[in-house]
Amino acid sequence: MARRAVVLAALLLASPAAASPRTSAVIGMSVEPTGLDPTVAAPVAIGQVTWQNVYQGLVRLDRRGAVQPQLATGWTVSPDGLAYTFSLRTGVRFHDGEVFDAASAKFTLDRARGPASTNPQKQFFSVIDAVEAPDPATLVVRLKQPSANLLYWLGWPASVMLAPNSADADRTDPVGTGPFKVARWVKGDRVELVRDPGYWDAAHAPALEAATFRFVGDAQAQATALRAGGLDAVPELSAPELFADFKADPRFEAVAGDTELKVVAGMNGAKPPFDDVRVRRALMMAVDRRALVDAVSSGFGTPIGSHYAPDDPGFLDLTGALPYDPAKARALLAEASHPDGLSFAIRVPQMGYATRSAEILQAMFADVGVTMTILPTEFPAAWIADVFKKHDFDMTIVAHAEPLDIAIYARPDYYFGFRNSAFDAAVAAAERAPDPAARNAAYGTAQRILAADVPALYLYAIPKLGVWTAGLRGLWTDEPIPSNDLTEVRWDE
Amino acid sequence: MNRRLAIGLAVTGALVAVALLSLAWTPEPPTRLHIPFKLRPPLAGGLPAGLGLLGTDNFGRDVLSMTMAGAWTSLLVALPSVALGGAAGTALGLAAAARGGWFDAAAMRACDVVFAVPPILSALLLGTLLGPGRGTAVAAIALFLVPVFARVARGGARRVWTADYVLAARAMGRGAFGIAWRNVLPNIAGLLVVQASIQLGLAVLTEAGLGYIGLGAPPPTPSWGRMLADAQTFLGPAPWLAIVPGAAVALAVLGFNMLGDGLRDRVDRRGPAP
Numbered sequence: 001m002a003r004r005a006v007v008l009a010a011l012l013l014a015s016p017a018a019a020s021p022r023t024s025a026v027i028g029m030s031v032e033p034t035g036l037d038p039t040v041a042a043p044v045a046i047g048q049v050t051w052q053n054v055y056q057g058l059v060r061l062d063r064r065g066a067v068q069p070q071l072a073t074g075w076t077v078s079p080d081g082l083a084y085t086f087s088l089r090t091g092v093r094f095h096d097g098e099v100f101d102a103a104s105a106k107f108t109l110d111r112a113r114g115p116a117s118t119n120p121q122k123q124f125f126s127v128i129d130a131v132e133a134p135d136p137a138t139l140v141v142r143l144k145q146p147s148a149n150l151l152y153w154l155g156w157p158a159s160v161m162l163a164p165n166s167a168d169a170d171r172t173d174p175v176g177t178g179p180f181k182v183a184r185w186v187k188g189d190r191v192e193l194v195r196d197p198g199y200w201d202a203a204h205a206p207a208l209e210a211a212t213f214r215f216v217g218d219a220q221a222q223a224t225a226l227r228a229g230g231l232d233a234v235p236e237l238s239a240p241e242l243f244a245d246f247k248a249d250p251r252f253e254a255v256a257g258d259t260e261l262k263v264v265a266g267m268n269g270a271k272p273p274f275d276d277v278r279v280r281r282a283l284m285m286a287v288d289r290r291a292l293v294d295a296v297s298s299g300f301g302t303p304i305g306s307h308y309a310p311d312d313p314g315f316l317d318l319t320g321a322l323p324y325d326p327a328k329a330r331a332l333l334a335e336a337s338h339p340d341g342l343s344f345a346i347r348v349p350q351m352g353y354a355t356r357s358a359e360i361l362q363a364m365f366a367d368v369g370v371t372m373t374i375l376p377t378e379f380p381a382a383w384i385a386d387v388f389k390k391h392d393f394d395m396t397i398v399a400h401a402e403p404l405d406i407a408i409y410a411r412p413d414y415y416f417g418f419r420n421s422a423f424d425a426a427v428a429a430a431e432r433a434p435d436p437a438a439r440n441a442a443y444g445t446a447q448r449i450l451a452a453d454v455p456a457l458y459l460y461a462i463p464k465l466g467v468w469t470a471g472l473r474g475l476w477t478d479e480p481i482p483s484n485d486l487t488e489v490r491w492d493e
Numbered sequence: 494m495n496r497r498l499a500i501g502l503a504v505t506g507a508l509v510a511v512a513l514l515s516l517a518w519t520p521e522p523p524t525r526l527h528i529p530f531k532l533r534p535p536l537a538g539g540l541p542a543g544l545g546l547l548g549t550d551n552f553g554r555d556v557l558s559m560t561m562a563g564a565w566t567s568l569l570v571a572l573p574s575v576a577l578g579g580a581a582g583t584a585l586g587l588a589a590a591a592r593g594g595w596f597d598a599a600a601m602r603a604c605d606v607v608f609a610v611p612p613i614l615s616a617l618l619l620g621t622l623l624g625p626g627r628g629t630a631v632a633a634i635a636l637f638l639v640p641v642f643a644r645v646a647r648g649g650a651r652r653v654w655t656a657d658y659v660l661a662a663r664a665m666g667r668g669a670f671g672i673a674w675r676n677v678l679p680n681i682a683g684l685l686v687v688q689a690s691i692q693l694g695l696a697v698l699t700e701a702g703l704g705y706i707g708l709g710a711p712p713p714t715p716s717w718g719r720m721l722a723d724a725q726t727f728l729g730p731a732p733w734l735a736i737v738p739g740a741a742v743a744l745a746v747l748g749f750n751m752l753g754d755g756l757r758d759r760v761d762r763r764g765p766a767p
Contacts, residue, residue: 220726239726241551291528295552350707359712360552363526366713374711376625 022491024210025472027484028222028231030238032215036182036191037170038157039112042120043380044401044482047157049191049213052485055160055176058086058105058139059151065311065403065480067151071100071161071177072139081146081434082129086139092200094163095181102133107164109141121158123407124149127431146432148439149404156481179206179487190214193486207474207490219352226252226467233468235475235484238352240298246467256300257464257478260309260403263301263353265346265361265457266387267395270417273342274394280454281322282332286368287361288324293460296356301460306450307406309461311480314440318451319458329368341369344394347387349379354397357459361397388415399462401482406446407431409455418455498755501690504748512564519558520546524713527553532731548733550723556737559715563738566716567745570627570709571696574634579689581635582642587677589643590650591669601647604640612637612699613706620708627710630703634696645688649681656680683760687753694749701742717742 033045038055052060058072072086092100111117113125127147132140143150153159166175174182177200180193193211214231216222219239225231226246236259237243246254267274267283274280289303302310305318333341348358355376362372372395377383379398387393396415400408408414410424423446430442451458464479474488515523520543531553533545540549547557589600607615616633623629653659654677662672703709704718712719717738724734 220728223726241726241730245729291526295526295528295531355712356552360526362713363524363552366524374713376707376711 023208024212025208025232025486025489025491026212026214026230027486028214028216028225028234029484030215030217030219030222030236032188033191035171036174036185037162037167038120038160039108039162040118040120040171044157048482048484050174050176050178050182051157051160051481051483052178052487053180053193053211054174054178054182055157055162056178057155057160058088059155061152061155061481063476063478063480063485065478067155070155071105075151082143084141084143084150086141088137088139089200090137092177093198094166094177095175095196095198096163096166097198098163098165098175100161100163100177101136102139103136104163105139105161106131106133107167108160108162111162111167112159119158121153121156121402124153124156124159146434148433148436149431152404157483179204180211183210188215204487206487208486211486211489213484226469229469232472233466233475235464235466235468236479237465237467240296240300240463240465243298243300243465243467251470253466253468253470253472255464255466255477257466257476258302258309258311259401259462259464259479260311260481261399261401261462261479262304262307262309263357263397263399263459263462264307265357265395265397265459266416267454267456268391268393268415268417269419269455270391271394273336273338273344276336277453278332278336279338279342280457282329282336282368283365283370284322284454284457285325285329285332286364286370287457287459288364289319289459290324292357292360292364295360296353297460297463300463300465302463303460304458306447306458307400307409307456308443308447308450309403311478312404312406312443313436314443314447316444316447318447321448321451322454326368333368333370341371343371343373345373345375346395346397347375347377347383347393348397349377349383351379351399353399353462354379358397361457391415391417397459403481406443406450409446409450416455418453420449420453423449423453495755495758497751497758501748501750501752501755504744505690505693505752508564508745508748509568511561512568515558515561515565519555519561520544521555521558523554523558523562523715525554527555529553532727534731535733547737548731550720550734551727551731556720556733559720560717560737560741562715563717563720563741564745566627566710566714567697567700567742570630570634570700571693574631574696574700575638575689575693577631578635578638579642579685579692582639582644583646583678583685585639586643586646586648587650587673590647590654590677591673597647600643604643607636607640613702616699616703616708617706620703625708625711627714630700630709633703633708634699637699638692638696641692642685642688645684646681649684650677653677653680683756687757687760690749690756691753694746694753697745697749698742701738 031045033049034043035041036050038047056070059067060070062068071089073089075084075086077084088102109131112119113128127143129144130142163175179199181196183192183194185191191213195209199205222234223242243254246252269275293301303319305321308315346358348354358374365372387396407427409418410427426442426446430439433439433442471492473490530540530549531551533549535548537545544555550556585600589597615636619633620629659676662676701718704716705722709716709718720738727734
């Protein structure tokens with residue numbers, strides 16, 4: 001039924017009436033956001049619509065993932081690393097005319113770290129001891145301990161600046177300082193943005209006057225709509241097998257870039273048999289990651305050896321730590337007193353990469369005598385309830401979208417049920433590190449621990465398979481953070 | 494034997510034979526991956542012997558072997574669901590005809606209610622309650638078939654109930670249950686068999702539909718419906734992935750329908766269908 005609806009949607013999208021004037025663009029996304037305020041809910045689709053387009057932060061991440069000034073023009077850090085003093089831009093107004101100043105910045109940070117906060121990255125702000133606004137153009141953030149990642153975190157969608165008057169309504173009626181305003185949200189179909197004529201940075205106003213995000217869940221329908229002109233771009237095509245056709249078609253640009261999405265098969269380390277590291281290692285050694293990427297994703301994607309994407313700072317290629325070796329896997333299972341193999345179930349969300357990877361894992365495990373049953377689990381609702389909250393699972397598979405999120409393994413109640421004090425210490429050291437070199441070294445230790453202990457099977461980093469109509473310029477080709485920054489997008493003359 | 498019956502018997506016989514054969518032998522194990530040989534078209538050279546007679550899929554599995562094994566999966570859902578739904582529906586129809594009155598009316602209105610809900614929708618509901626799998630598919634299809642058989646059985650039974658031999662049986666003091674079992678059922682058995690073979694075709698189709706939307710037997714069990722769903726994004730580069738299981742479904746449905754039509758020609762004394 002759902003698929004039929006999707007096909008219908010594709011036909012509607014394909015109607016010639018959608019042919020756009022060249023100052024607007026229609027962007028296709030697979031998943032509709034659940035709200036439009038990235039500071040109160042986790043789904044990455046929220047930031048993919050609003051970040052940089054509608055909302056801006058004190059700082060931003062550029063298309064390479066580097067921190068750049070935005071609403072803060074500069075900052076100084078005290079020698080002990082405990083006080084950050086930001087100089088704020090003046091003359092910035094929110095869409096509703098409210099002025100952005102140190103008071104709104106203090107409000108935003110206090111709201112994100114307050115007791116009632118539902119910010120999806122609340123832990124980012126837990127290092128903040130106090131936020132002060134000595135004058136409208138100066139913001140002082142005092143920390144409990146040094147934090148090497150603070151500026152990076154402040155560039156995330158979860159850290160965007162909101163106005164005190166409108167913040168509570170941002171879920172449905174977003175008000176930010178960005179170059180676009182939300183004109184209309186047609187639930188189940190699209191979000192329409194229009195350029196804000198009063199945008200504070202007129203010199204850098206975007207070329208697009210309007211942009212529409214359309215939500216098309218089915219990859220085939222996305223491809224059909226692209227060809228028919230109903231969509232101008234699909235920044236993340238969800239079916240890699242359709243990508244090659246677009247690459248060969250001169251009417252389209254098709255660019256394979258990097259993302260931070262790590263496909264990992266998490267195991268419930270709190271219960272047998274996964275509390276035995278030998279079992280986890282055996283399962284990891286039963287997996288031929290390269291072959292898996294070939295089969296699941298037409299060869300697009302980078303095998304990974306720990307919970308770390310190739311673009312994260314201090315990345316180590318640890319795929320050799322537990323390489324594909326079925327004989328060794330069998331031996332390890334026998335040593336862990338499962339000489340006749342074992343049986344368990346995997347909870348699999350409906351996304352294509354997950355169902356396909358699960359089928360491949362099932363076949364690879366069968367080769368070492370392990371029987372894995374596939375339990376389809378609807379994502380996000382059922383998955384969040386059963387796996388994430390109740391920890392009622394043996395194994396699951398999901399792509400972790402956030403960049404540099406290795407610290408989730410240090411959270412005591414996280415779904416992997418992984419406890420390792422050396423790992424916790426490494427992550428704490430990385431986050432407290434005074435400089436990038438020390439931070440990367442500590443993250444290296446953390447990566448090695450995960451690669452050896454495998455609380456989850458580390459499979460591959462999903463590529464960003466972007467497809468757009470030839471002549472559309474300025475979309476990001478890599479994805480250092482889940483986003484669709486439209487501020488530099490324009491059509492060729 | 495008429496032509497329809499002959500074709501129907503041949504096609505369904507072949508289907509059952511292939512399904513049984515797949516239990517003992519397929520060219521390749523249907524779930525074995527050959528990732529280096531993925532997406533090869535039918536009869537492509539350079540593959541290991543036995544692999545890829547009808548092409549390989551995106552994981553390098555043998556399409557012919559999967560389709561053969563899918564026949565068994567399909568029958569394993571279609572046969573029990575028609576048996577269950579048929580038995581329950583026939584019992585309900587016989588009882589409605591025997592009791593008449595308010596029971597008849599209530600049973601037939603209940604059938605209308607079940608009829609009003611498309612089988613896929615009731616399967617979605619059951620899938621949510623029971624979780625996807627073979628049992629869900631059987632239950633969903635059987636549920637849908639109950640009113641189909643109830644109506645056929647009731648219609649036939651009401652005609653039989655007016656016959657003189659039934660009157661005679663009643664005069665001899667035989668109870669309603671006994672009459673329904675000994676006198677009515679044998680006389681409507683032909684109708685039911687015709688209905689069963691037609692509904693088998695529908696059950697095969699519905700099983701494929703459920704597999705397509707992810708409510709059939711879970712992987713690795715090969716299923717025509719899931720093969721079709723997986724083939725969707727490969728229609729351009731690898732059309733055989735959709736054509737082979739699609740043709741299998743079409744043939745199976747055709748076979749059961751021909752069989753049903755042919756049987757009706759023999760059973761129905763009013764002469765062959767136009």
